[in-house]
Amino acid sequence: MPTFTLTVNDATRTVEAWDPEVPLLYALRNDLGLHAVKFGCGLAQCGSRLVLLDDAPALSCIVRLKDVGARRVVTPEGLGSPDKPHPVQAAFIAEQAAQCGYCTNGIVMATVALLRRIPRPTREQAQQALAGNLCKCGSHDRVLRAVQRAAEAARG
């Protein structure tokens, strides 16, 4: 069976896959036990499966395992933990910026990518940057507040 070596959350991991076309998501969830990335649509339309590939946001539903190569994969688990949350995650906790939480991790990843690109985004810039992430519960306003909070915290 073909074997793939990945760098995930700063660790080297090996994954076997009978089908190299398998989307990265299934390898992360089922082989590596990283279930923060969620299946939403499989069509690159909702952002639930957002991960970072070399710091750039990527939808793990359409990135094939065989195409990941040497790029560094970061999943929400690689950002922080409940006890030591990443500043963006801490801002989401402070703003209670989730309802059901299913879409939340994809939004957190998109926010991390945004703040790397634009450290102090306006609300409108954040709205544009997150426009690829869907939320049906209506947590958007809190999320936008959390983005501002995270940006301010990073500024110190």
Next chain:
Amino acid sequence: MELRQSDVAGAGALTRRAWLEAGAVVVGFCLAPTQAALAQTAAAAAGAGRSLRLDEVDSFLAFRGDGTVVVYSGKVDLGTGHRIAMRQMVGEELALAVERIELIEGDTALTPNQGPTAGSTGVMRGGVQLRQAAATAREALLAMAAQRLALPAERLTLSDGEVRAPDGRSIGVAALIAGRTFDVKMNPKAPLKHPSKYVLVGQSLPRPDMPDKVTGRHVFVHDHVVPGMVHGRVVRPPAVGARVLAVDESSVSKLPGVRVVRIADFVGVVSADEWAVVRAARELAVQWSDSAPLIGHSAVVDWARSGPFVAEEVISAKGDAQRVVALRDAADAVHASYAWPIQSHGSIGPSCAVADVRPDGGTVWTASQASHRFLNVFASLVDLPREKLRVIYLDGAGCYGMNGHDDAAADAVLLSKAVGKPVRVQWSREDELGWDPKGPPQLLDLKATLTPDGRIDAWETDMWVPRATANLEWIPLLGPLAAGMRQPVGQAVGLVSQNGDPPYGANAVKVTAHWLGPAPLRPSNIRAPGKVANCFAVESFVDELAAKARADPLAFRLRDMANPRGAGVIRRVAQMVGWQPRPSPAVAARGGVAAGRGMAYIHYKNNETYVAVAMEVEVDRATGEIAVRRVCCAHDCGLMINPDAVRAQVEGNILQTLSRTLYEETTFDRSRVTSVDWASYRLLRFSAVPRLEIALIERREEPPLGAGEAASTPVPAALANAVFDATGVRLRSVPFTSGKVKALLA
């Protein structure tokens, strides 16, 4: 520490005494869900031995040896904050910190059946029941301690797990009852703490599940893993009602470990490898019969008006009936029709469930709103006595009523029984938008006349809406139907006929429901069932009457608003938005973009929460695009257990309903649903989110009312009224797509 539902899954197998003694150990470490599942053999599952009776305190509360309390809630947290609110309500009565309260939700072996988590009843009914259990427990504990300390109970106080006497003596709750059950009947009159003394209720305490949710650690049902579990998918037909003619299993024989399960027209695939079943479900060659039983979405309004009807019912009538009859021929009467489309729940995660069905018993993990109801359903599907089956709630992606989760659970049950292994079924995006039970279509005709001084004289509402089948045991489920198993015949739609009357003074009012038979697609309750469309019609029509009277729409409403709490939210929202009194529409501004404001009000179900919403919009005349700039909402739901959780519900209600109103309609042809992805079933995106301003009215001495639905209902009319104010164009059918607006503007 947050004790997850799954962590205590094995608890049912323990005796009460062992459970209490083991308590400190059980909370001492956090089992992974897989281990929890290991501990929970099917045989042990059902034999919990707990009281689940609604009239016993033990059903709701258990005191552990370490002074912590376990709360057993039949209502579940659907992302709504119940997980903190229930702790606050119980903790308040027991004077116990929320950190010392564990919460178990929606587990048929452990939690009493408090009814489904629906209709905004979580806190209002479920929480109030838990609060009464806690108050009864306090009363009983004080009585026990009074006996031990030889003091009258009135002189004792309970706090932090200890009963204290004025002389300094104290006795721990553990010493009073540890190792025993209460055996105390619920006392509906057990005194509640006075609201002026609240220290937990009314505080915006953070939700305990939030750190796990934003760091990817939260265990959704989608993440639940059981040893030996395989993945399953069901192959749905290309047309509603199509039958299987042939299945060519060789089409998937190259995919690893794939097994095809066929029961009549139910076709499923399972494999230990999830990607293999995803591919197998796509690639399995199934020959289906032709089927075209649907009417197509463009025929829904005609269908609603023409029937067949199963009944006609006068929902409300007041004043002089003759005036209503006279409306029909009155030359000066205002008439308008409003339509609400079929909508999907649009859950971001397609429905998922895990079932482990063995010959001698089984467990189903599901995101159901009604674990207890579906225990009976699943037991009947696999011919097990209900005592041998257990249904455990785990969080799903937000539902807003019955989405596909109960169908997915039935799929998992059928597949698990067929292959003799635990099976996890997750639907595809196409499955979810195509096959989830849909919010039903609604059509309303309104007529009214005005008095010479511009007040509502006579008013008539006729509504055409699918009728809920009386005493329907459950909504017929897709998998069992396809498998040829007995399912109830009928439909559920929720309480759809409320709020069809104007909430303002009128001389004569009549509301009639024309009940339709089977809806074009299988319906279920969806957020604010019926009320969202009824309020859209009623509050748009009130605006039409105000325009006819050349009156300011807000003043028109206030003038004949008898209810002080209702008037309170209207005045408050007017102040928030900076309402300028004038009739609508505004004097037309030149240029490409027209700006306007609108408002709407509801007294939810005529006896619950009061909400007024006002908003500012801009309409691009060239494209027909509506941009909602700012939404203000004043909300009075009585006592708020956790104001920030209420605020989150209000925000969600507003944004979700903007999405439903602007974009959402399930489209279908003669055979199947055609809006099966996020391009064809659009949702509100971050880029279109307006500024929100929310005022929560404090009413500490009033009973708590629901917050999960009410604020959604005034949103569509407030939006339509704002578009009318901006453009003079009246939108009477949802969704307000740019194409529709552009056509009306032309």
